[in-house]
Amino acid sequence: MTNPVLVEVTRGDLVESVHRGAIAIADASGALTLALGDVAAPVYSRSSLKPMQAIPLVESGAAEAFGLGDEEIALACASHSGEPMHTERVELWLGRIGLSESDLACGAHPSRFEPVAEAMIRARLAPTRIFNNCSGKHTGFLTVARHWDVATEGYEHVDHPVQVAVAAALMDLTGARELKFGIDGCAAPNFATSLAEFATAAARMATPGALPAPRDAATARIIGAMIRHPELMSGTGRACATLIRACNGQVAVKTGAEGFFGAWIPAKGLGVAIKIDDGAGRASETAMAAVLDQLGLLGSDPRARALLCASVLNTRGAIVGERHPSAALR
Amino acid sequence: MTNPVLVEVTRGDLVESVHRGAIAIADASGALTLALGDVAAPVYSRSSLKPMQAIPLVESGAAEAFGLGDEEIALACASHSGEPMHTERVELWLGRIGLSESDLACGAHPSRFEPVAEAMIRARLAPTRIFNNCSGKHTGFLTVARHWDVATEGYEHVDHPVQVAVAAALMDLTGARELKFGIDGCAAPNFATSLAEFATAAARMATPGALPAPRDAATARIIGAMIRHPELMSGTGRACATLIRACNGQVAVKTGAEGFFGAWIPAKGLGVAIKIDDGAGRASETAMAAVLDQLGLLGSDPRARALLCASVLNTRGAIVGERHPSAALR
Numbered sequence: 001m002t003n004p005v006l007v008e009v010t011r012g013d014l015v016e017s018v019h020r021g022a023i024a025i026a027d028a029s030g031a032l033t034l035a036l037g038d039v040a041a042p043v044y045s046r047s048s049l050k051p052m053q054a055i056p057l058v059e060s061g062a063a064e065a066f067g068l069g070d071e072e073i074a075l076a077c078a079s080h081s082g083e084p085m086h087t088e089r090v091e092l093w094l095g096r097i098g099l100s101e102s103d104l105a106c107g108a109h110p111s112r113f114e115p116v117a118e119a120m121i122r123a124r125l126a127p128t129r130i131f132n133n134c135s136g137k138h139t140g141f142l143t144v145a146r147h148w149d150v151a152t153e154g155y156e157h158v159d160h161p162v163q164v165a166v167a168a169a170l171m172d173l174t175g176a177r178e179l180k181f182g183i184d185g186c187a188a189p190n191f192a193t194s195l196a197e198f199a200t201a202a203a204r205m206a207t208p209g210a211l212p213a214p215r216d217a218a219t220a221r222i223i224g225a226m227i228r229h230p231e232l233m234s235g236t237g238r239a240c241a242t243l244i245r246a247c248n249g250q251v252a253v254k255t256g257a258e259g260f261f262g263a264w265i266p267a268k269g270l271g272v273a274i275k276i277d278d279g280a281g282r283a284s285e286t287a288m289a290a291v292l293d294q295l296g297l298l299g300s301d302p303r304a305r306a307l308l309c310a311s312v313l314n315t316r317g318a319i320v321g322e323r324h325p326s327a328a329l330r
Numbered sequence: 331m332t333n334p335v336l337v338e339v340t341r342g343d344l345v346e347s348v349h350r351g352a353i354a355i356a357d358a359s360g361a362l363t364l365a366l367g368d369v370a371a372p373v374y375s376r377s378s379l380k381p382m383q384a385i386p387l388v389e390s391g392a393a394e395a396f397g398l399g400d401e402e403i404a405l406a407c408a409s410h411s412g413e414p415m416h417t418e419r420v421e422l423w424l425g426r427i428g429l430s431e432s433d434l435a436c437g438a439h440p441s442r443f444e445p446v447a448e449a450m451i452r453a454r455l456a457p458t459r460i461f462n463n464c465s466g467k468h469t470g471f472l473t474v475a476r477h478w479d480v481a482t483e484g485y486e487h488v489d490h491p492v493q494v495a496v497a498a499a500l501m502d503l504t505g506a507r508e509l510k511f512g513i514d515g516c517a518a519p520n521f522a523t524s525l526a527e528f529a530t531a532a533a534r535m536a537t538p539g540a541l542p543a544p545r546d547a548a549t550a551r552i553i554g555a556m557i558r559h560p561e562l563m564s565g566t567g568r569a570c571a572t573l574i575r576a577c578n579g580q581v582a583v584k585t586g587a588e589g590f591f592g593a594w595i596p597a598k599g600l601g602v603a604i605k606i607d608d609g610a611g612r613a614s615e616t617a618m619a620a621v622l623d624q625l626g627l628l629g630s631d632p633r634a635r636a637l638l639c640a641s642v643l644n645t646r647g648a649i650v651g652e653r654h655p656s657a658a659l660r
Binding site: 002009011012013014016017018019020042043044105106107108109118121122132180181182183184185186187190192258259276277278279280283314315316317318320321 | 332339341342343344346347348349350372373374435436437438439448451452462510511512513514515516517520522588589606607608609610613644645646647648650651
């Protein structure tokens, strides 16, 4: 099955590049209100999976036991930019569970927030693992391990109780009987689902009463934390923060590497899963903005509208083309 | 027409992302020895066009009049990394034609060579236009304008004599009667050709005797300069330099933005044009390595083989997947 073109990038009078992909929108019953392209093939949702991966943190009582607030829950769902608001909170949180940076299994990478990255270059400071965009997710995993009093070492292995709990929650949300997995950029397992399954899982998380207690309360808290702290779950000026703010409290969205994007829409009881075939984040951002716009949620915020239809600039700052949704998405 | 998948990116047991595209390989007669996908649609070759854009510089006698060597010719074809070997030569060259950085129409961007970029951040030095990866091409345009004693201001406009000469050479090489153009990242016009036309033009440039004098000598000098100075026309560790060195003097290759890649193969009298639909450079590099390997030219250099089949690493440095040619390219 060849997926449709979802996003076009123009230059002058020509379409210079195109991005194909697939989109599923589902409700909590699993009914698909949109199935564009192949929504049945297994795909990695990468960091878009983080809200599901945070379920054991809240549902187990670990978050409550360690007195975590919405800010830490948002960080557990974050691909953060490594700004002080992120790194300082993760460091304090690690201290609260009696652990430190060296307990994180993710690798280090520079801050994705340019002023911080440049300041660290000037100060000749090497980034620590806390700067990894997934450090909140990892601290969440460690918090569950501490709460259950199981080994923290090896928490990133697929057979560790924390990862087994993540997989169990995901199988329950999707109805999948088995889950393939790959190793994510942060060394944790990333479980594959179809887009239909992911969208259904997101809808079940987003729809009050769709899941039995205490899971319904846990997922409501996770989605609420993302909506209340858009910059903590992404970063200053990032697409997730821009889209969540533009939708005015009605939607949580979470980007993932290689062109994945997920949305949780309590206001409509819907879940969304987008995968760009070629892995381009620029295309997944435009596709998600288009979906939210079609659902009447995007609003008029100019930064969000600029994700929907983005100018292509040259090095002189002149507009030489644009990135926009294809006819299939309009 | 839907182009075939040329490159796959795996993670664990799954193909995570795919890149579609088209490839033309032609000889100097215009006969296509390979036509994979749509090779008739107009596409921008972006920086892969630089060897064609350098033709007036050599053919007009401007290069000779200003005493330019192979090093400057290679820089005219370069998307350079902004290393001292590039920026110092461009600055000296500008001085030789009585001009300076302020005459360049391209915008500034940071060096693409990390040690230089970091050193400039530490020294709080803003990049100049000389650091633009296209500054050699622009200095080449200015050199022609000086040689012809026409206005240097406005040399980047499509109706300036230098750009008119570029378009005329390209129409002559391709047989195209008109050329659409867009504005490139560096503010110069970029002319669109089909992949078949680009590959034919490259083959004519690469095949001794295929073009009338003095164009045959000019194109031979351009291709020779790229082959003799792989790092000057790209940068330390860059794909172009790696592939040219691996092919041991038999091939010049030149990458372009948005997934274009061109090759000039004097040893076989062939030209190659590759366009990845979605604009991904990672895929164009793998596709070009695959084409050169199929032609028996790639050799055994491990860095070049690593472009053909590249490991996907996580932030811990572990191998979690790979990028490789699809069945259509094997």
